[in-house]
Amino acid sequence: MTSYAKSRLSRAIGVACFCVLLIPVSLQGQTDQCSSLQRLIKETYNFKPARVSEAERSAKSNAMDRIWSVVKKDRVTLLPCLRTALEEPNADPFFRFDGSNLLLSLDPSRESKSILVRSYTRVDLADVDLRVWLSRLALLGAEGFDISDAADKWLRFPRAYYFLPEHGGYKVGVDIGAIFLYGSMDEAQATPALQKIVSDKAHPAREIALWALMNQATPESLQALRQINAREFSGRTQKSLKSFLTSPQMLEARANPKTSREAFVTAFEKLIQGDWRPFLHLVSEVPDGEKDAVAVLKPEDLPLLRKVRRRIIANGNPHAMEFYNSFSTILMTFIWKPTAQSSTQ
Numbered sequence: 001m002t003s004y005a006k007s008r009l010s011r012a013i014g015v016a017c018f019c020v021l022l023i024p025v026s027l028q029g030q031t032d033q034c035s036s037l038q039r040l041i042k043e044t045y046n047f048k049p050a051r052v053s054e055a056e057r058s059a060k061s062n063a064m065d066r067i068w069s070v071v072k073k074d075r076v077t078l079l080p081c082l083r084t085a086l087e088e089p090n091a092d093p094f095f096r097f098d099g100s101n102l103l104l105s106l107d108p109s110r111e112s113k114s115i116l117v118r119s120y121t122r123v124d125l126a127d128v129d130l131r132v133w134l135s136r137l138a139l140l141g142a143e144g145f146d147i148s149d150a151a152d153k154w155l156r157f158p159r160a161y162y163f164l165p166e167h168g169g170y171k172v173g174v175d176i177g178a179i180f181l182y183g184s185m186d187e188a189q190a191t192p193a194l195q196k197i198v199s200d201k202a203h204p205a206r207e208i209a210l211w212a213l214m215n216q217a218t219p220e221s222l223q224a225l226r227q228i229n230a231r232e233f234s235g236r237t238q239k240s241l242k243s244f245l246t247s248p249q250m251l252e253a254r255a256n257p258k259t260s261r262e263a264f265v266t267a268f269e270k271l272i273q274g275d276w277r278p279f280l281h282l283v284s285e286v287p288d289g290e291k292d293a294v295a296v297l298k299p300e301d302l303p304l305l306r307k308v309r310r311r312i313i314a315n316g317n318p319h320a321m322e323f324y325n326s327f328s329t330i331l332m333t334f335i336w337k338p339t340a341q342s343s344t345q
Contacts, residue, residue, distance in 0.1 A: 034081035049127040097123040130162045141184035142314035148193035151181035161231035183313040186332035195224045217331035250333040253295035261296040267275045319328040
């Protein structure tokens with residue numbers, strides 16, 4: 001071996017040895033920082049927000065801000081620590097809620113969103129801002145996440161409501177909130193989840209779930225509804241279900257459409273990408289554009305139509321409800337099979 005080769009080999013061995021020596025030091029430093037963060041978390045999240053006074057709430061808020069600040073300043077080291085802490089089996093439920101918000105703010109990855117969905121599902125709803133809780137879940141539902149367990153928790157919560165001051169104090173009650181949540185989900189996830197609740201005679205929100213199932217407007221939901229024994233429900237619900245399964249609201253196609261299929265598809269695709277302007281322009285130009293939609297759209301456009309409906313309802317406001325109902329009527333017009341018989345008859 002030449003002297004040059006020996007020199008290169010010596011340097012390589014030296015570097016390798018130096019790196020091996022550094023690894024335990026680095027790991028030890030990260031372990032210490034994770035331990036410090038974990039201690040800070042346990043010292044901070046040792047309370048029930050619904051049971052503290054205003055003074056205690058203010059003090060705890062400052063302590064929580066400190067954790068956010070610490071993690072933000074050293075996110076490279078502490079984000080993995082935070083992620084591990086959030087997945088601890090015995091982690092405080094409110095820490096999971098707040099910590100998952102911090103995680104998502106710094107790392108908006110699909111993994112972080114999955115952690116947030118799990119964290120939101122486990123938290124006591126009495127401890128959180130329900131509007132924040134529901135709104136974020138609905139948006140993730142529109143992204144394809146299965147939020148059915150969290151939605152079921154909403155249905156079971158005794159005080160499931162909040163108000164929207166910017167919409168004249170509009171009340172989002174348990175029923176409207178159910179549409180925001182289940183309506184934002186992929187129907188392949190929402191329909192069986194709702195069907196399960198409807199079949200559970202002990203579920204406190206069984207009739208609300210039935211109403212949400214009627215709004216799915218899918219062949220699968222229609223099939224499920226036709227198998228229901230309506231006599232298990234209230235008289236009002238029986239009447240509503242029978243009317244729905246015999247003569248649902250549908251649209252008559254406009255003979256001379258004012259909006260083309262290309263305009264609809266382009267507007268829908270833009271909306272999915274985050275640009276609402278073409279869609280809102282169509283609405284302003286032709287307020288009853290539903291009549292054009294059933295005239296020019298084709299069966300192959302229905303998946304896009306459903307995706308747009310999910311994204312719109314995730315906005316969680318009265319305007320979203322209006323659009324959701326319009327899209328549901330369009331979808332029902334396409335999928336309705338009048339020859340099917342109902343158990344309500």
